[in-house]
Structure formats: C-alpha cells, structure tokens
Amino acid sequence: DAKTTQPTSMDCAEGRAANLPCNHSTISGNEYVYWYRQIHSQGPQYIIHGLKNNETNEMASLIITEDRKSSTLILPHATLRDTAVYYCIVRVRAAGNKLTFGGGTRVLVKP
Amino acid sequence: SAVISQKPSRDICQRGTSLTIQCQVDSQVTMMFWYRQQPGQSLTLIATANQGSEATYESGFVIDKFPISRPNLTFSTLTVSNMSPEDSSIYLCSVSGAGDEKLFFGSGTQLSVL
Numbered sequence: 001d002a003k004t005t006q007p008t009s010m011d012c013a014e015g016r017a018a019n020l021p022c023n024h025s026t027i028s029g030n031e032y033v034y035w036y037r038q039i040h041s042q043g044p045q046y047i048i049h050g051l052k053n054n055e056t057n058e059m060a061s062l063i064i065t066e067d068r069k070s071s072t073l074i075l076p077h078a079t080l081r082d083t084a085v086y087y088c089i090v091r092v093r094a095a096g097n098k099l100t101f102g103g104g105t106r107v108l109v110k111p
Numbered sequence: 112s113a114v115i116s117q118k119p120s121r122d123i124c125q126r127g128t129s130l131t132i133q134c135q136v137d138s139q140v141t142m143m144f145w146y147r148q149q150p151g152q153s154l155t156l157i158a159t160a161n162q163g164s165e166a167t168y169e170s171g172f173v174i175d176k177f178p179i180s181r182p183n184l185t186f187s188t189l190t191v192s193n194m195s196p197e198d199s200s201i202y203l204c205s206v207s208g209a210g211d212e213k214l215f216f217g218s219g220t221q222l223s224v225l
Contacts (some may be wrong), residue, residue: 025155032212036214042186042218042219043115043153043203043205043216043217043218043220044154044203044212044216045216046214046215049212068117087153093212096171098142098144098156098159099156099187099205099214100156101146101153101154101155103153104153
C-alpha cells in the first residue's frame with residue numbers, strides 16, 4: 001500500500017470548516033483513499049473513501065486532485081466532538097481489507 | 112454496521128503471565144483483524160484471524176507470542192503470552208464483511224503489564 005504524508009497536528013475553530021490535507025504521491029491506479037478518525041479512548045471510526053471522484057456523506061467531504069497525488073478531507077462545520085486523530089490511508093481493495101495506519105493528524109477543535 | 116464487543120476493556124497483569132482478549136461480533140463477518148496501539152503511537156496490524164485455520168501474521172509478530180483463534184464467523188480471541196511491560200498497549204479487534212469497503216473497530220482492550 002502507498003505511503004501517505006499528513007501534518008502532525010492542526011487546530012481549527014468550532015463552527016468553521018476543517019480542511020485536512022493528505023499527500024499520496026505514489027498512489028497506484030487501483031488504490032483507494034480512505035479516511036478514518038480515532039477519538040480518544042475509542043477505536044477508529046470510518047469517515048469516507050474515494051477513488052478519483054469527489055465524495056460527500058453525512059460526516060465529511062473528500063476532495064481528490066485530478067492526478068490523485070493528494071486529497072483533502074473537509075469537515076464542513078467542526079464541533080468540539082470532532083477533536084480526534086485523523087488517518088488518511090490508501091489501499092488496494094483486494095488486499096484482504098486490511099488497513100495500514102500512518103501517523104495521522106491530531107486535530108484540536110477550539111471553542 | 113457491525114457491533115463489536117471486546118473483553119476485557121482493560122486489565123492490569125503481572126509480568127510473565129498471559130491474557131486472552133475476546134472479540135464478539137453481532138453478525139457474521141468475512142475478515143477479522145487484530146491491531147496493537149502502543150502508547151502515543153498509531154495502530155499496527157498484528158494478524159488476520161482466519162476461520163478454521165492458522166492466523167496470518169504481519170512481520171514482527173509470531174504465533175508463539177500472539178496466538179489467535181477464530182472458531183467461527185463471529186468470534187475471535189487474541190492471547191498475549193508471557194507478557195512484559197513492553198506489551199502494555201491497546202489491542203483492537205477489527206472486522207469487515209464480504210465486499211464491505213469499511214472496517215469496523217471495537218473499543219479496544221487497554222493492557223498494562225507491571
């Protein structure tokens with residue numbers, strides 16, 4: 001699975017959009033981009049995934065660049081409950097569904 | 112989504128002893144995985160639990176240290192054997208269904224070894 005690069009940490013203001021970048025310059029054509037988050041003392045939670053088109057669900061939006069070398073997770077209206085570590089993961093769907101976690105971005109939502 | 116129950120949620124153990132962690136899912140799942148999260152670190156995959164056969168271990172993890180069972184499609188156990196303080200971590204069970212894009216995680220077992 002391709003390696004990803006994320007900022008170690010970032011702060012954002014409550015009620016504002018949080019934009020979390022992820023670089024995956026060595027991504028292969030059959031690798032998907034997945035985002036998970038881990039709130040303190042809990043197991044990771046699935047957020048969203050995509051291949052090349054932008055995706056949106058009730059939690060977030062995922063914007064993938066045309067060359068697929070980077071992506072951005074957008075939390076449209078961050079709340080204090082969104083404080084967590086966010087993991088960007090790229091993987092081939094056929095790889096036994098296992099996920100390889102990197103360091104993630106520690107996001108602190110401030111009032 | 113699958114509901115995953117892990118037991119125990121936390122334990123404090125003595126060096127040299129073993130602990131078995133249970134993972135119970137409320138529905139049949141295809142894949143079950145065990146992860147370790149050391150203090151302040153990200154998650155590391157230990158192994159894939161295979162129903163009716165030996166687990167598939169990742170590099171750096173061996174069956175003698177982390178024996179895994181998976182007798183059916185809803186249950187798995189991970190044993191941490193001959194524990195040392197370096198084994199103090201959170202151990203997480205993860206599952207997915209056939210064709211399911213998503214992995215679901217249990218809330219983990221917080222293990223402290225004295």
